Amino acid sequence: MTRIEAKTGARIKRRRRIRGRIRGTAERPRLSVYRSARHIYAQIINDDTGVVLTSASTVDRELRGTVKNGGNADAAREVGKLLATRAVEKRVQSVTFDRGGFRYHGRVKALAEAAREGGLKF
Numbered sequence: 001m002t003r004i005e006a007k008t009g010a011r012i013k014r015r016r017r018i019r020g021r022i023r024g025t026a027e028r029p030r031l032s033v034y035r036s037a038r039h040i041y042a043q044i045i046n047d048d049t050g051v052v053l054t055s056a057s058t059v060d061r062e063l064r065g066t067v068k069n070g071g072n073a074d075a076a077r078e079v080g081k082l083l084a085t086r087a088v089e090k091r092v093q094s095v096t097f098d099r100g101g102f103r104y105h106g107r108v109k110a111l112a113e114a115a116r117e118g119g120l121k122f
């Protein structure tokens with residue numbers, strides 16, 4: 001097993017442990033974050049029905065032209081703002097934050113803080 005496989009496996013174990021405790025409902029859906037080396041993705045999910053209410057990422061058409069590098073904290077802030085705007089349009093105000101096994105640091109933290117500034121509560 002390579003070092004990268006070990007790190008990915010450890011993250012997946014953390015993710016499963018977190019998902020065992022976190023559940024999105026209709027009143028308080030789950031804000032799920034995934035980050036890769038080049039991009040960051042976020043979704044708001046109602047786990048009761050298995051429906052993605054809204055999503056945003058650095059590969060969206062709205063952000064693709066404005067964000068030069070999708071793998072940095074500035075891009076994560078833009079994704080957080082866009083996600084919060086879309087969520088408020090869908091009348092979602094309160095969410096449960098799912099960091100997806102990633103540390104609450106850097107890009108994940110930047111996305112979360114921008115989503116809070118945009119009007120989401122968690």
